[in-house]
Amino acid sequence: xxxxxxxxxxxxxxxxxxxxxxxxxxxxxxxxxxxxxxxxxxxxxxxxxxxxxxxxxxxxxxxxxxxxxxxxxxxxxxxxxxxxxxxxxxxxxxxxxxxxxxxxxxxxxxxxxxxxxxxxxxxxxxxxxxxxxxxxxxxxxxxxxxxxxxxxxxxxxxxxxxxxxxxxxxxxxxxxxxxxxxxxxxxxxxxxxxxxxxxxxxxxxxxxxxxxxxxxxxxxxxxxxxxxxxxxxxxxxxxxxxxxxxxxxxxxxxxxxxxxxxxxxxxxxxxxxxxx
Amino acid sequence: xxxxxxxxxxxxxxxxxxxxxxxxxxxxxxxxxxxxxxxxxxxxxxxxxxxxxxxxxxxxxxxxxxxxxxxxxxxxxxxxxxxxxxxxxxxxxxxxxxxxxxxxxxxxxxxxxxxxxxxxxxxxxxxxxxxxxxxxxxxxxxxxxxxxxxxxxxxxxxxxxxxxxxxxxxxxxxxxxxxxxxxxxxxxxxxxxxxxxxxxxxxxxxxxxxxxxxxxxxxxxxxxxxxxxxxxxxxxxxxxxxxxxxxxxxxxxxxxxxxxxxxxxxxxxxxxxxxxxxxxxxxxxxxxxxxxxxxxxxxxxxxxxxxxxxxxxxxxxxxxxxxxxxxx
Numbered sequence: 001x002x003x004x005x006x007x008x009x010x011x012x013x014x015x016x017x018x019x020x021x022x023x024x025x026x027x028x029x030x031x032x033x034x035x036x037x038x039x040x041x042x043x044x045x046x047x048x049x050x051x052x053x054x055x056x057x058x059x060x061x062x063x064x065x066x067x068x069x070x071x072x073x074x075x076x077x078x079x080x081x082x083x084x085x086x087x088x089x090x091x092x093x094x095x096x097x098x099x100x101x102x103x104x105x106x107x108x109x110x111x112x113x114x115x116x117x118x119x120x121x122x123x124x125x126x127x128x129x130x131x132x133x134x135x136x137x138x139x140x141x142x143x144x145x146x147x148x149x150x151x152x153x154x155x156x157x158x159x160x161x162x163x164x165x166x167x168x169x170x171x172x173x174x175x176x177x178x179x180x181x182x183x184x185x186x187x188x189x190x191x192x193x194x195x196x197x198x199x200x201x202x203x204x205x206x207x208x209x210x211x212x213x214x215x216x217x218x219x220x221x222x223x224x225x226x227x228x229x230x231x232x233x234x235x236x237x238x239x240x241x242x243x244x245x246x247x248x249x250x251x252x253x254x255x256x257x258x259x260x261x262x263x264x265x266x267x268x269x270x271x272x273x274x275x276x
Numbered sequence: 277x278x279x280x281x282x283x284x285x286x287x288x289x290x291x292x293x294x295x296x297x298x299x300x301x302x303x304x305x306x307x308x309x310x311x312x313x314x315x316x317x318x319x320x321x322x323x324x325x326x327x328x329x330x331x332x333x334x335x336x337x338x339x340x341x342x343x344x345x346x347x348x349x350x351x352x353x354x355x356x357x358x359x360x361x362x363x364x365x366x367x368x369x370x371x372x373x374x375x376x377x378x379x380x381x382x383x384x385x386x387x388x389x390x391x392x393x394x395x396x397x398x399x400x401x402x403x404x405x406x407x408x409x410x411x412x413x414x415x416x417x418x419x420x421x422x423x424x425x426x427x428x429x430x431x432x433x434x435x436x437x438x439x440x441x442x443x444x445x446x447x448x449x450x451x452x453x454x455x456x457x458x459x460x461x462x463x464x465x466x467x468x469x470x471x472x473x474x475x476x477x478x479x480x481x482x483x484x485x486x487x488x489x490x491x492x493x494x495x496x497x498x499x500x501x502x503x504x505x506x507x508x509x510x511x512x513x514x515x516x517x518x519x520x521x522x523x524x525x526x527x528x529x530x531x532x533x534x535x536x537x538x539x540x541x542x543x544x545x546x547x548x549x550x551x552x553x554x555x556x557x558x559x560x561x562x563x564x565x566x567x568x569x570x571x572x573x574x575x576x577x578x579x580x581x582x583x584x585x586x587x588x589x590x591x592x593x594x595x596x597x598x599x600x601x602x603x604x
Binding site: 014015016018020022023032040042086088093095103109119120123126128143150151215233243246251 | 312314315316318319321322323325326329330332333334336337397400403404405408409411412414415416417418419421422423424425426427428429430431432433434439441444476479480537539540543544557558562565566571574575578581582585589592593596597
């Protein structure tokens, strides 16, 4: 079963080539962000910058309203995730632990809701929000983002709740806990990792959302970071240094979260709706 | 027919049996009823949110599609019903069909590339040694994790006309006419950039999940195949492929749905341009509706797009539900 030298070599060579292909755009974003402008606008690309500068970051952060965008993004995302968790926890407990008529229907319903074509519904959402005189407000964004991540949160949490052994809960109830107490004292602590990873995925989705905020909030006071980032092109012309610095700032929290979550990404998605 | 008429009676029989075992009396029955309501109460907030925040916009979209709603009506807050005029205009016009055909081609090309390349990368991951696998996984996860808006700006920079890396490389490779090429100047080149971006972003999901699925294939199957004298290729087609088939079906449909509504990538790279030549259905609905302020028309296009997506989703869920029938 000995493979030839070529047979052993080509997978590794392909892997290296692919690695470079996948990493290069990310690398180029960071390296451009730290390069002096002279190295960015040069006839021959500077592959490995030797001079490091922070001026692009200063320009990116120095944009009017930058901190408003950051605060808005954080408020909207965190509230959406928090709301979704509370609502989903109750629902997923019912779906995972109780037998009742129509349970299957509910699960399928949430699976359909997870595939909702939000990108296509923005006209209707715009009209609803406008008729309620809520344009340029963070409230509609928060509740709609909550809804965007709710089905995924329910379906994933359902998997995590189902994974907690029923015996633990029963033991607590034998010891005199009510069902609610058993839930609070036994299941909830065991669910912590599940809650953590589920909410981080929700966080990523809400943090990245772009079409809805583009349509609903035209005033800078109510905009979020994705809009700040996409407006860089027009506002800064071809200032690629500042644009890449902005992209880096926007992407870093997500990259860190995601790398941290990578293992859970696979198992979480398979446990949730995307059953592989 | 006989099977169907025989089925209903078996239901009540089950119920009475259960009642007997529970020693049918007023108290247990009341407890059963209270317990019967709890799951619905627990699900109530989630369902209310879904109806209000997802159902209502959907209904609103349908309602809007039967209205004559342009700039004037929008400002004056008037509702002018115009029946199926919007649909008539959309469906008889040339634009909608051109955009639909374009969306289908765009989706087909992207999904084919994603699935073939993703599957190959996934199989490569399974074959690599530990160190190389971790290296490639790191690269895949980084690409997977890149936020869409950040990724599109990076791709705009990579494909920039002046000082873009891609043009520089093509120039150095001897393709000198590409030295100052503007990728956003033509339909095909814009689609090329969008496709590279989408394929780059989507391969990791397919590859990593496929690799995870291959690790669950019992090694006994391969041993049995080897005992039967199967070579590498034979054991791939008789063991690996059948085992992965349900996964591949489900993922293909998921990718079709995702690519079909790839609004952000297409819109941020070139805004559907040049000359609206790269608009796919969601972008077309947005530009017709919000951009050109024909909200009724936009809503009609949106409803038609949603119908297509609903069909795709139904098919996808059928595949998925078949797999986890027992789990529900």
